Amino acid sequence: MRSLFAMALCLSLSACVTVVARDELAKPKHAEAIVLTEGFSDVTTLGLTSKTIETGANPGVYPAIGEDSKGTYYFAGEKTLWQQRETQARISFTGGIYVPRDRSQDVRFFIVNPIPTNAANESNARKAVDTIAQNRIVQGAAAPGMAPGIGANAGGNILGGLIVAALIPNDAGKIQHYYVIENVETKAKILAAIQPIDASTVRELSGK
Secondary structure (H helix, E strand, C coil): CCCHHHHHHHHHHHHHHHHEEEHEEEEECCCCEEEEEECEEEECCCCCCCCCCEEECCEEEEEEEEECEEEEEEEEEEEEEEEECCCCCCCEEEEEEEEECCCCCEEEEEEECCCCCCCCHHHHHHHHHHHHHHHHHHHHHHCCCCCCCCCCCCHHHHHHHHHHHHHHHHHHEEEEHHHHHCCCCHHHHHCCCCEEEHHHHHHHCCCC
């Protein structure tokens, strides 16, 4: 029964999380960026629980690095975003902000999953794999009816093994949609902060 539950959860996380390779994105139509003069954070409640996660962005220039059929990805750079999970220490991660063409839709964070290194640095590789699996699990936990901590408790190693085997090869190094920025005022500030910038600045900041 536990194995069936783990498999169903693994498949549901795969289906509900948007993951895309940066090279698959279309080139932005305009050289523009989100220019944040001050940082911000947004709090997400996980599922039907009272558990919360605070995710934030530091001040900076976030250039548009690509588009899909529904919106634009603005890259925050290496370790520019941060996250605080209640009693745990704050962590930094790489990602940015996704803005839909239909501005009535959700603005959200995105993350860039780490790439596991080879066996010469086993600790780093294991940490990268753990991070990708946790990103999947925590993102799924934000959906109604899901609870945080599933990966570490219910299903235990069975669930962890299924997620690593089924998802890690496809997720490493790719962009993954993350939490919705729920605060209306914060969303409005982000949209108002989008402005044209020089194309050479976009290339310099985006690493391409």
